[in-house]
Amino acid sequence: MTDDVTIRMLSKRKLVEPVLIEGLPGVGNVGKLAADHMVDVLDSEHIASIYSIYLPPQVTVADDGVAKMISHELHVIRQKEGARKGKDLLVLTGDFQAISPEGQYILSQRTMDLANELGVTMVYTLGGYGLGKRIETPRVIGAVNDIELKEEMEGAGVAFQPGEPGAGIVGASGLLLGMASLVSVPAVCLMGETHGIIVDPKAARAVLEVLVKTLDLTIDITDLDEKAAEMEEIQDQIDSMNDQIERSERESTGYIR
Amino acid sequence: MTDDVTIRMLSKRKLVEPVLIEGLPGVGNVGKLAADHMVDVLDSEHIASIYSIYLPPQVTVADDGVAKMISHELHVIRQKEGARKGKDLLVLTGDFQAISPEGQYILSQRTMDLANELGVTMVYTLGGYGLGKRIETPRVIGAVNDIELKEEMEGAGVAFQPGEPGAGIVGASGLLLGMASLVSVPAVCLMGETHGIIVDPKAARAVLEVLVKTLDLTIDITDLDEKAAEMEEIQDQIDSMNDQIERSERESTGYIR
Amino acid sequence: MTDDVTIRMLSKRKLVEPVLIEGLPGVGNVGKLAADHMVDVLDSEHIASIYSIYLPPQVTVADDGVAKMISHELHVIRQKEGARKGKDLLVLTGDFQAISPEGQYILSQRTMDLANELGVTMVYTLGGYGLGKRIETPRVIGAVNDIELKEEMEGAGVAFQPGEPGAGIVGASGLLLGMASLVSVPAVCLMGETHGIIVDPKAARAVLEVLVKTLDLTIDITDLDEKAAEMEEIQDQIDSMNDQIERSERESTGYIR
Amino acid sequence: MTDDVTIRMLSKRKLVEPVLIEGLPGVGNVGKLAADHMVDVLDSEHIASIYSIYLPPQVTVADDGVAKMISHELHVIRQKEGARKGKDLLVLTGDFQAISPEGQYILSQRTMDLANELGVTMVYTLGGYGLGKRIETPRVIGAVNDIELKEEMEGAGVAFQPGEPGAGIVGASGLLLGMASLVSVPAVCLMGETHGIIVDPKAARAVLEVLVKTLDLTIDITDLDEKAAEMEEIQDQIDSMNDQIERSERESTGYIR
Numbered sequence A, B, C, D: 001m002t003d004d005v006t007i008r009m010l011s012k013r014k015l016v017e018p019v020l021i022e023g024l025p026g027v028g029n030v031g032k033l034a035a036d037h038m039v040d041v042l043d044s045e046h047i048a049s050i051y052s053i054y055l056p057p058q059v060t061v062a063d064d065g066v067a068k069m070i071s072h073e074l075h076v077i078r079q080k081e082g083a084r085k086g087k088d089l090l091v092l093t094g095d096f097q098a099i100s101p102e103g104q105y106i107l108s109q110r111t112m113d114l115a116n117e118l119g120v121t122m123v124y125t126l127g128g129y130g131l132g133k134r135i136e137t138p139r140v141i142g143a144v145n146d147i148e149l150k151e152e153m154e155g156a157g158v159a160f161q162p163g164e165p166g167a168g169i170v171g172a173s174g175l176l177l178g179m180a181s182l183v184s185v186p187a188v189c190l191m192g193e194t195h196g197i198i199v200d201p202k203a204a205r206a207v208l209e210v211l212v213k214t215l216d217l218t219i220d221i222t223d224l225d226e227k228a229a230e231m232e233e234i235q236d237q238i239d240s241m242n243d244q245i246e247r248s249e250r251e252s253t254g255y256i257r
Helices: A026-041 A101-117 A147-153 A172-182 A201-215 A220-254 B027-041 B102-119 B148-155 B170-184 B202-216 B222-253 C028-040 C101-117 C145-157 C170-184 C201-215 C222-253 D027-041 D099-115 D147-155 D172-182 D201-215 D220-252
Strands: A006-007 A019-022 A044-052 A058-061 A067-069 A072-078 A088-094 A124-130 A140-144 A186-195 B005-009 B019-022 B044-052 B060-061 B067-069 B070-077 B088-093 B123-131 B139-145 B188-193 C005-009 C019-022 C044-052 C058-061 C068-069 C073-077 C088-094 C122-130 C140-145 C187-194 D005-007 D020-023 D044-052 D058-061 D068-071 D073-078 D086-095 D122-130 D140-144 D186-195
Touching: A006 C073, A019 A026, A026 A044, A026 A072, A026 A088, A026 A124, A026 A186, A026 A201, A026 A220, A026 C058, A026 C073, A026 C101, A044 A101, A058 C170, A067 C170, A101 A172, A124 A172, A124 D027, A140 A147, A140 A201, A147 A186, A172 A186, A172 B060, A172 B067, A186 A201, A186 B019, A186 B188, B005 B102, B019 B027, B019 C028, B027 B044, B027 B070, B027 B088, B027 B123, B027 B188, B027 B202, B027 B222, B067 C058, B070 B102, B102 C101, B102 C201, B123 B170, B123 B202, B139 B202, B148 B188, B148 B222, B170 B188, B170 B222, B170 C201, B170 D058, B170 D068, B188 B202, B188 C187, B202 B222, B222 D186, C005 C101, C019 C101, C019 C170, C028 C044, C028 C073, C028 C088, C028 C122, C028 C201, C044 C187, C058 D172, C068 D172, C073 C101, C073 D005, C088 C101, C122 C145, C122 C170, C122 C201, C122 D172, C140 C145, C140 C201, C145 C187, C145 C201, C187 C201, C201 C222, D005 D099, D020 D027, D027 D044, D027 D073, D027 D086, D027 D186, D027 D201, D027 D220, D073 D099, D099 D172, D122 D172, D122 D201, D147 D186, D147 D201, D172 D186, D186 D201, D201 D220
Parallel strands: A019 A088, A019 A124, A124 A186, B019 B088, B019 B123, B123 B188, C019 C088, C019 C122, C122 C187, D020 D086, D020 D122, D122 D186
Antiparallel strands: A006 A044, A044 A072, A058 A067, A072 A088, A140 A186, B005 B044, B044 B070, B060 B067, B070 B088, B139 B188, C005 C044, C044 C073, C058 C068, C073 C088, C140 C187, D005 D044, D044 D073, D058 D068, D073 D086, D140 D186
8 A cells, every 4th residue: 555546356257248337425315224224235346446535534443343445346246147147246435535636536536547447338426415405205306427318317307407506516426427437438417406414315315226227236235224213213303302492592582593 | 547637638739829728616607608608608518527536435427317527618610700800718717626625736737737738828717706795796806827918908897906806716717827936927916896696697707798899709608698688687676585585574573683 | 955855864863773753733633742742751851853844934043042943853762661671762852743745655755764874663643533522531542554454553552443534644654654664664644532622641641541552652641630630620620611601591582492 | 946955056166165054934034034134245146046845835026026936045254354264155035935844854954965065164044032022132042063162152152051941942043054964064052032923033143143253254234234223123012002902901801800
């Protein structure tokens, strides 16, 4: 690890028409939840670790007391049925994004270079689209790097609406989308609508449903549904607390601020 | 895109005595408004994209859902009449400036190097000069990298006054001006007087008028005038709201703070 | 010193099965106190200075008016008795850690590279584990880079508990631990429980006791005990002042905030 | 200017036993005032400009409207009489220091490298020592990079006192002092005692007096004395205003905060 980005390949496995699926932390942790879920419930192999001086300068410590360098991880999942039977998914996960703007660019670029070497034919970046309010039925908002992808994505349930996302797409989800177009690889960013301040398994589920349709996947989402139910309860409690605070403030001051 | 600055040439067009006109975002967005207007209303060709790890780590998403890497863009406009008939303008536009000080230097330097390779004979950098108050008839304040340019610029209506701009010129407009002198290319910075807190098409118009005179250009500025009228209305509303707030504060407290 | 990290070797001494002990500033300065104490009371030789552009851009000035570049220092201590008789300790000390995240990585990496060249067989990184409250009898919390080390460390009195340290280990103590595992060198981080806001010789003593057991060392800790007694007094005074402030606040307001 | 530091030599003049005198901005601008004064009143030649991406990304604009890149400047002054007759002073001036910690190191290192190439035999770095209060007769506090320099400096009126400066010496004055010792060049930092919040020509005069003695210089300091008198008046006014504010606060509240 003498360079600013160091890639450790853990497998020489030959990939078959892989598509890259990025799920790093972000708004509502939607992308990370979705990608981690795929790695957890599908038959996956961890094939590479990406270390970088642009990640936070620390180690994580697992419950057994074993420390691990911060890294991004690439996992391969071979699809076992459906239209893409025998073809591969390459899933990018991690606990942190790069912490400096330059680091964001450099780390995404090295990841894109590696994806290219591994023969990636399409990139899906996953994220959340923060609306600052509770969402009952989250839509999945899309952005593409080639207008020809829109129709197919709309067919898989993705919404495209002028002005969304207005502020652009920040971080790895945005940069991989943009960088893919510089090397002529089609890419789409799938953003599940979410409040934005708490982790949102329901939005992650919505994003996964798009992947299930477009990649003809079979994924057990029981676990994600359970997490979503838990978060709904927590959200109910937060809402009820906020209501109470508001009511008591109104009563004590006699007016609405 | 493996370097810190990557230039993609989109055309091998041979330029004729080009002058570089820089219009990146800044005070009142004056320079950007002026440069974007030239690219929009004159017959322009997009000849290069400049990508950099020093720009914000994100993509923009257009209304059709297509994402684009943040970049600086070079456009060529061939002058069709007047004294510079058949000669080229090279217009530098973009939505962002570099976000770190070092990035500002490096990106400006690469741009200056490219301008030099393209045979640029003169540099005009455009910007706003923030005065913190509403300006009825904005002057254009100038700074040159060679004292011999002053007389010509004064002839085109540019004001030079000791102590202005007192704080120097920050960002690409300043650096390209300074760097041009290191490679013996004459350069001037044209700064339209502006409030500084809202975008100012009127100041942009004033800056364009200087370019029209000095480069013997013909530009339709109807569109810019319309935008200026809109901004005047918004400014009127802001002023009237501020007046009201001030009045009500005075009344409720009984004294002037 | 033309590179970002410059190592000056001050001795060509051949080391015998050295273990690296890192004690740079951190929570409660626990690691630094412990490592400095070893260098002070044992027979040590200063064998290398590590300079870096990632350390603070300043010099320190000693009481005699002589200025010194900020650096990390490597000292060798040959063990004179016990199970490791004739073998070496390599102790890393310094007054500052790198000030940027990238600098943390780069400086730790160069230090790990040097340790590797010097034949280091095991790494101990020392630090504090901040609990935000006064600790009567500090435990030493551990993290390892190889699960096989746990049993031995537990035998030397180190506590391993799921969820501790929950936030991971930041800085050189964490990075050297993680980087060691990338080059297959066993490593443990020893964290003495401490309040976290004042320097804590008692926690440093606890950490040293683990090293004494695991490395079969003999160290006079009288000096550290004296410092610990002084700090206890200071802490008593702070506690008593806080009590007074709390009491007077309660009396003047009539209620407990 | 394609590197992070670019040196433009403006003269091939051969220097005779030059000593480097650094006077960049800092506490009370003491060092800058002293160095600028030497360049102004003695017969000086500007022999080099040092440009860097670590300086602020802007240009300064002179009263005649001509913009200039931010830079550090090296000037040569040949001593015309006294013990060092025929020998050179190399004076480093500038309007800004590097703005990032890494930049501070890199810029100082390149300057030290250049000084070495030019045959510098001794380094004097000039600065202020901020005491946070008005100083009637400023002493000059010293720090050396070799204890053997102390006696000579004390002979020239420099004070050395344990614990001063307690916080070390930050920036170019500190780094050049430290880096000189890495290449075995003797160096001293001369710090004029000053309030620290306003520019202090009196402290600069005190620093110059040390240089006059130690380098057997003849300098007209009339101009610096006049500036010092002006600053004294301004300081008197500030003090009297502060007194008034304090008095009126005391009267209106009835108690001393």
